Amino acid sequence: MREKVDVAVIGCGEAGIYAAYELTRLNPGLKVLVLEKGRDIYSRSCPIVAGKVRECVQCPVCDTMCGFGGAGAFSDGKFNFTTAFGGWLTDFMPAKEVMDLIGYVDEINVAHGATEEVYSTSSPAAKALEKKALEFDLHLLQARCKHLGTENNLRILQNIFEDMKDRVDFRFNTEVDKIENLGEEGYRLTTAKGDEVDCGWLVAGPGRSGAEWFANQCKGLGIQLINNQVDIGVRVELPARVFEHITDVVYESKLVYRTKQYGDQVRTFCMNPYGHVVAENVEGINTVNGHSYADPALQSENTNFALLVSNRFTEPFNEPYRYGKHIASLSNMLAGGVLVQRFGDLVKGVRSNDHRMSKSFTRPTLTAAVPGDLSLALPKRQLDDIIEMIYQLDKLAPGTANYDTLLYGAEVKFYSSRLALSGELETALPRFFAIGDGAGVTRGLAQAGASGVKVAQVITRRLKEIGK
Structure with missing residues (x-):
């Protein structure tokens, strides 16, 4: 027809x-x-x-x-x-x-x-937060x-x-x-x-x-x-109290940091106070995202947000979308879906498993995530950037770098x-x-x-x- x-x-x-x-x-x-x-x-x-x-x-x-x-x-x-x-x-x-x-x-x-x-960005509290972030070389991009x-x-x-x-x-x-x-x-x-x-x-x-x-x-x-950029990273989940002094002032806080080791830009993205980590399926590839409900009865005790490393490629490479899918597929291969690891285990160089996760003080909201080792899925450069960023965020929000902070992977933002x-x-x-x-x-x-x-x-x- x-x-x-x-x-x-x-x-x-x-x-x-x-x-x-x-x-x-x-x-x-x-x-x-x-x-x-x-x-x-x-x-x-x-x-x-x-x-x-x-x-x-x-x-x-x-x-x-x-x-x-x-x-x-x-x-x-x-x-x-x-x-x-x-x-x-x-x-x-x-x-x-x-x-x-x-x-x-x-x-x-x-x-x-x-x-x-x-949520306004002109309040004294928002201005003070922006100044405090700058003390740690973190740049707070604020928006109504x-x-x-x-x-x-x-x-x-x-x-x-x-x-x-x-x-x-x-x-x-x-x-x-x-x-x-x-x-x-x-x-x-x-x-x-x-x-x-x-x-x-x-x-x-x-x-x-x-x-x-x-x-x-x-x-x-x-x-x-x-060529457009590809954003590759993880979704961080931690107790909501760690970021309360930030999310109560600016709901959507985008913190940008340039790493000292590589000079790469890492940013927080999609902040979900009292939210839930969720899985997504992009053309057969399982990635991770976050939700947050307005109704207090539907909220969790955790806050989650993405940490993304931006990569922009030049010629002759011209398939950034396929590159992102490949990275995400590695975590799928290891976990059969979304992979989760405690930050302390990642830094220590050990795989998170069911036994270690059972000892975690931070309980995952995405219960279908499989414990594993992100270092086997994410490229070393991006992983180094993420670890450096977490330690930097810990200065602004003490508790970010706690051993039991959860990292889900991979989070990939596909842009054509x-x-x-x-x-x-x-x-x-x-x-x-x-x-x-x-x-x-x-x-x-x-x-x-x-x-x-x-x-x-x-x-x-x-x-x-x-x-x-």
Whole structure:
């Protein structure tokens, strides 16, 4: 079967949702089709989260990563008002425009049930914390932040879906196999089911799980790719009290440190006070992430956060995504899934096992993680960077380097090889736009949503220019 639409959107993550939302708001009657290989927001359910299994069962399509809301649907819903992190949209447009777009996305969220409470960075306590961090050569990147909460994030997305479903054609459980350039006629998408969709305008927001597929499609279309960074590291879990004096002041604290041994940059990422460590499945590779609920009844006694080492490669290497997957697959090979080790065991050079873990004062919230040895999975350079960073954090938050601090691995943030895009996020092919994390231009809820809105506004302006 072949059909024709005005605009086709690939991917129903944060970027794709806001692109379709704004397109249909500004252009009533425009035929917008969203193709998503995952399920709708009501049908997504990870067997691990549901308590049906302890370990990943390799679902053909991962409900944690795919479906309405993308990977962000089951995140703890941090919404950061900043251009300092969360993406690279300022490479394409002025910082003020990015902030205006982020503010508009927040307005949409609030209209659909998001909190209006914001963690400020201007308080005396926040300024004092920033100064204290500098004493230890730790650089605190602060931003106004909203914590939506994992459970509230889902509710907001459900409300947005209900608002959109009558004006947007959503096709769930529909994977796009191929993108074909039809020249002036636009583009043809062929699905895994064999159906074809022709569109005059194409917006690609494949998300993290579709990043490798999208990069291959772009290569086939002759679109230039630029190496993007790969972030490799671990998720740290420790008693919440260790970081309370930080997380009570700035909920999302990003601490950046340049190691003395190698001069590499290490950063904290995705801080989850009183949160839970969770497993993710990215195209058959088990990685680790963190959640945090707004409801105190659902919270744990621990805080978790990622420690990531950023690596940016140069020619001739051009497959950063595959490199990250390879590192993650090593820990999968050793543990059959996510691996966990006590910090003291790692430094001592011994493998954590069930007996040693049973003596730990810090109890893991991801009970399916298998005790093991991270030094057999992570490259030495990244591991040395992480250990140095933990000792440095211990100066700001004493207790970080405790023997029983837990390290889960591997945590890998996959970013597609970045596309060469215009300031309007358009590829070298006319009327073909790329947005969100899977296109390598964002890495968080706020900027992903902003990228979708931007493209919708660009398409709307051009439609008016040609009188449609």
